[in-house]
């Protein structure tokens with residue numbers, strides 16, 4: 001069975017579970033670990049059964065909970081290299097230190113290196129006692145973790161790289177990634193395929209370029225951004241610079257742009273179309289729905305399509321194939 005569960009969608013956090021065969025992937029991890037687990041259990045998904053986390057891009061609404069969740073579950077995180085690097089820069093910002101603080105930091109690091117070198121020289125490989133002590137020294141870590149790693153906020157149990165545009169697999173799920181136009185280091189969308197079911201996943205994109213149009217074909221489920229209503233955004237509360245960013249070619253997809261795609265490009269084959277990443281300030285669920293419905297309604301072949309809206313504050317019911 002293939003199952004698709006949107007746990008959260010929007011600028012305050014994104015997370016979706018895609019299951020196929022014996023594999024279960026979390027796509028983006030923008031909720032806290034606690035909230036993620038709560039929502040998964042609410043939808044009958046066991047967090048412990050996740051095999052991997054897959055990241056679209058490094059904005060905090062997509063990665064906010066990734067380190068804690070990956071560590072807790074001991075599972076790998078799949079990024080493009082550009083996204084991983086940007087995430088690491090984001091999570092370990094260079095702090096401004098006074099000279100005294102800087103000197104103190106250098107001394108501490110030298111002392112730590114010295115202590116580690118001494119331990120390594122004396123004892124060789126760490127034995128069980130070391131691991132127990134390490135676990136006790138870091139009470140928040142459930143598993144024994146090397147102290148140096150536990151302190152590093154960018155440490156993950158395993159990092160796997162994929163390249164935008166190159167197909168790859170995680171367990172039983174085949175994944176095509178494609179570059180999307182968005183103001184991040186190396187943002188991507190995905191098409192997931194398992195058991196003959198194809199699911200397209202595209203949010204956080206300023207417009208729909210030809211390479212994305214080419215990917216979003218022959219789908220059984222399409223999740224597409226419908227971020228803002230153009231008029232609401234123009235007249236809304238955002239400062240001018242933010243409005244420009246959202247509207248730009250590397251910002252977010254408007255209701256109108258999503259509708260234009262649905263009307264003119266989309267092949268109408270999906271059983272479900274999910275509108276996603278709706279802005280809470282510059283959109284209304286009814287407005288997004290009506291705009292998309294209008295685009296679909298003129299096409300008799302699309303009557304089978306079920307139109308759903310992904311929400312920020314609660315999960316969407318699981319969709320099974």
Ligand SMILES: [Zn+2]
Nearest residue numbers: 011059061204
């Ligand atoms: Zn986002």
Ligand SMILES: [Zn+2]
Nearest residue numbers: 057059182204
């Ligand atoms: Zn983004």
